[in-house]
Amino acid sequence: xNFTPVMLRWLGSKHVPWAALTMGTGVVMVAAAPRLFAPYxxxxxxxxxxxxPPLGWxxxxxxxxxxxxxxxxxxxxxxxxxxxxxxxxxxxxxGAAAIGLLLGMSAGYFGGSCDAAVMRVAExxxxxxxxxLALGVIGALGPSLGHLLLVLVLVSWARYARLVxxxxxxxxxxxxVELARVAGCGAIxxxxxxxxxxxxxxxxxxxxxxIGRLIVLEASLSFLGVGVQPPAPSWGLMxxxxxxxLRTAWWLATMPGLAVLLTxxxxxxMGDWMRDRLDPHRRTD
Amino acid sequence: MVxxxxxxxxxxxxxxxxxxxxxxxxxxxxxxxxxxxxxxNATQQDYDQLxxxxxxxxxxxxxxxxxxxxxxxxxxxxxxxxxxxxxxLLLERLPATLELAAAAMGIATVLGMSAGVIAAIRxxxxxxxxFAGLALVGQSIPVFWLGLMLILVFAVKWxxxxxxxxxxxxxxxxxxxxxxxxxxxVVSRVTRSSMIDVLHSDYVKLARIKGVPERVVVLRxxxxxxxxxxxxxxxxxxxxxxxGAVVTETVFAWPGVGxxxxxxxxxxxxxxxEAAVLLVSAVFFTVNFFxxxxxxxxxxxxxxxxxx
Numbered sequence: 090x091n092f093t094p095v096m097l098r099w100l101g102s103k104h105v106p107w108a109a110l111t112m113g114t115g116v117v118m119v120a121a122a123p124r125l126f127a128p129y130x131x132x133x134x135x136x137x138x139x140x141x142p143p144l145g146w147x148x149x150x151x152x153x154x155x156x157x158x159x160x161x162x163x164x165x166x167x168x169x170x171x172x173x174x175x176x177x178x179x180x181x182x183x184g185a186a187a188i189g190l191l192l193g194m195s196a197g198y199f200g201g202s203c204d205a206a207v208m209r210v211a212e213x214x215x216x217x218x219x220x221x222l223a224l225g226v227i228g229a230l231g232p233s234l235g236h237l238l239l240v241l242v243l244v245s246w247a248r249y250a251r252l253v254x255x256x257x258x259x260x261x262x263x264x265x266v267e268l269a270r271v272a273g274c275g276a277i278x279x280x281x282x283x284x285x286x287x288x289x290x291x292x293x294x295x296x297x298x299x300i301g302r303l304i305v306l307e308a309s310l311s312f313l314g315v316g317v318q319p320p321a322p323s324w325g326l327m328x329x330x331x332x333x334x335l336r337t338a339w340w341l342a343t344m345p346g347l348a349v350l351l352t353x354x355x356x357x358x359m360g361d362w363m364r365d366r367l368d369p370h371r372r373t374d
Numbered sequence: 375m376v377x378x379x380x381x382x383x384x385x386x387x388x389x390x391x392x393x394x395x396x397x398x399x400x401x402x403x404x405x406x407x408x409x410x411x412x413x414x415n416a417t418q419q420d421y422d423q424l425x426x427x428x429x430x431x432x433x434x435x436x437x438x439x440x441x442x443x444x445x446x447x448x449x450x451x452x453x454x455x456x457x458x459x460x461x462x463l464l465l466e467r468l469p470a471t472l473e474l475a476a477a478a479m480g481i482a483t484v485l486g487m488s489a490g491v492i493a494a495i496r497x498x499x500x501x502x503x504x505f506a507g508l509a510l511v512g513q514s515i516p517v518f519w520l521g522l523m524l525i526l527v528f529a530v531k532w533x534x535x536x537x538x539x540x541x542x543x544x545x546x547x548x549x550x551x552x553x554x555x556x557x558x559x560v561v562s563r564v565t566r567s568s569m570i571d572v573l574h575s576d577y578v579k580l581a582r583i584k585g586v587p588e589r590v591v592v593l594r595x596x597x598x599x600x601x602x603x604x605x606x607x608x609x610x611x612x613x614x615x616x617x618g619a620v621v622t623e624t625v626f627a628w629p630g631v632g633x634x635x636x637x638x639x640x641x642x643x644x645x646x647x648e649a650a651v652l653l654v655s656a657v658f659f660t661v662n663f664f665x666x667x668x669x670x671x672x673x674x675x676x677x678x679x680x681x682x
Contacts, residue, residue: 228647229400315636354511
């Protein structure tokens with residue numbers, strides 16, 4: 090498949106969310122190569138310049154967003170923290186989408202007991218509040234980056250499975266699937282060649298909207314101390330430690346939150362835009 | 375209606391049973407509880423003895439039956455940290471969480487529905503655009519960060535409201551606003567789209583042609599018919615609200631179930647974690663059960679199995 094003309098046609102259309110696209114690209118670039126962008130080493134302690142305010146609030150250009158309680162540069166830590174947030178958000182959403190696609194397509198295509206089994210488990214997962222499920226699993230396994238990722242996939246796959254199953258059920262009775270079966274295609278070939286391309290678009294839209302959700306969830310779990318573990322720089326952890334300094338150094342808790350908010354906003358905005366482009370039946374309400 | 379209620383109640387029982395299996399599985403995932411309970415210098419003999427006494431040498435199915443039986447008697451084990459039954463610890467904390475969740479739900483319903491109705495009356499106007507922007511921001515904001523910012527503004531910069539702990543109405547204001555923010559955004563979006571659909575229907579046009587005042591058209595003819603999706607979404611919001619309660623309670627040191635769970639996870643207090651997952655999910659299932667009934671009362675066509 091050639092994506093370039095598709096991209097160009099998309100960007101040529103009206104209502105392109107330029108701000109969101111720029112923001113999203115910026116965060117991904119910064120996350121991909123934090124070394125190039127960060128002015129300082131995020132773990133460098135400089136006790137003489139601790140708790141320096143940001144530029145414009147009595148600070149100077151040496152530390153644009155100020156420094157934390159150990160004199161570490163907030164901007165540099167934000168940039169390195171983007172790496173964790175983006176990696177976890179993307180990997181979690183992709184993992185969940187892959188598992189959801191696999192299970193949803195099997196459930197929708199084979200029906201019967203396979204369908205019943207997958208859907209009952211999916212409904213059960215969807216009906217336990219996300220944060221409780223996440224805390225229960227992390228409580229049982231112990232906090233670590235791997236377990237965090239596992240939890241994000243575990244709480245997210247069910248939505249993909251439900252969406253994909255419904256689409257497949259709709260497609261299963263259509264003529265092109267029947268014809269493929271008559272022509273002698275096996276189940277695996279029908280699913281991968283004939284059905285998969287038709288369920289990719291809605292899955293992509295859900296994926297785009299999920300990334301923001303997962304970034305916020307990761308920040309929340311890290312904030313509670315059960316996600317990313319220190320000393321790794323993570324937006325959630327930065328807010329947790331900044332919370333102690335709300336009275337004296339407001340920027341410590343404010344800046345990482347703004348980073349989460351803007352990233353998530355950009356991701357959601359792009360997701361909405363993709364939904365309008367890819368899925369004309371389900372426009373934004 | 376009665377038959378439907380019985381069917382739904384049956385589903386509720388099946389789900390609660392599945393939930394106990396999940397929680398039982400979690401307890402086994404958490405590794406060998408004996409290692410935590412035995413002193414470090416325990417011998418193999420001590421280990422076997424304790425395993426026998428706690429029934430851990432039995433087959434897994436039998437262990438589950440014992441677990442379920444104890445659960446039916448309201449016994450889910452003692453907190454490792456506090457030494458009291460986990461269920462008692464939770465029930466002590468539950469009222470605080472329900473108070474917070476109810477306040478947030480109230481704010482979200484009133485604010486969200488008003489904003490949604492106002493936006494739907496004049497779609498694509500300035501007001502609509504402002505509300506849409508607020509809703510987008512509302513859905514992207516991390517709950518705990520909003521809490522921190524509210525503390526920063528209303529307790530640090532201008533100390534007008536108390537933070538931390540549970541007390542009078544003033545203590546409830548900031549946590550409830552924090553928790554309601556996300557749900558307000560969702561409720562307003564759903565209200566708006568549901569109202570726009572209904573406002574284009576024939577009976578609304580007829581009411582207008584008859585000369586019914588616009589206020590009555592909107593509130594009596596349209597809003598009532600737009601309620602079903604709003605109520606459904608509101609009940610789903612309740613799960614998100616309970617998730618949000620975990621972080622909100624931690625930020626505001628609110629003595630509810632959420633902050634208890636976080637403490638329990640950090641202290642590896644497994645019985646409390648299990649009890650909390652069970653209790654909160656059970657509360658949520660029950661809320662969903664009653665929402666279904668409520669939807670059927672609002673729109674009898676649903677109970678008759680016809681799509682409206």
